[in-house]
Amino acid sequence: EIVLTQSPTTMAASPGEKVTITCRASSSVSYMHWFQQKSGTSPKPWIYDTSKLASGVPDRFSGSGSGTSYSLTISSMEAEDAATYYCLQRSSYPPTFGGGTKLELK
């Protein structure tokens, strides 16, 4: 199965700061998906097909990448963005998740 490695595992960002979270795959995948999860709630689809924002996701978020390297970027950190972010690949069976990146507000 494809292993997804996220970095960093934990980070803190100040309001207005640019944030980049990386997801690296052990083999090439066609697309990457991202979820946001806040404590006590279920994961929310956040970015589909590498770069498409889910409904309601602010446009300060963006996704990019190809092959084995993908990223989620926040252009300007806001308090509501503090959460854990997971990447997911379903190009290869079985679907696999990254280990998560916990983003905190500094």
Next chain:
Amino acid sequence: EVQLQESGPGLVKPSQSLSLTCSVTGYSITSNYWGWIRKFPGNKMEWMGYISYSGSTSYNPSLKSRISITRDTSKNQFFLQLNSVTTEDTATYYCARWIAYWGQGVMVTVSS
């Protein structure tokens, strides 16, 4: 609006079977794919499997001998059964209309 709700026992004894129900409203399970995902303590997430609109199933190979996903279309529900559980199966279990809509999750502890 699609809504999913998991239900089932929160405590299961080792070696027994874990059985969960996902009740779906706002969308027919005879369309799309309906899956189970779990999140372990420490945040690791695992796709367990899904049942398709036609009733066909696909399972994670790591679980293949222990897992069964079935459905009742008359009740618009689908089910997870995981056999021979151990403490390693302690997790929060989510059902989802893969991948777009998720239930709130149910925490299951395996302990004697």
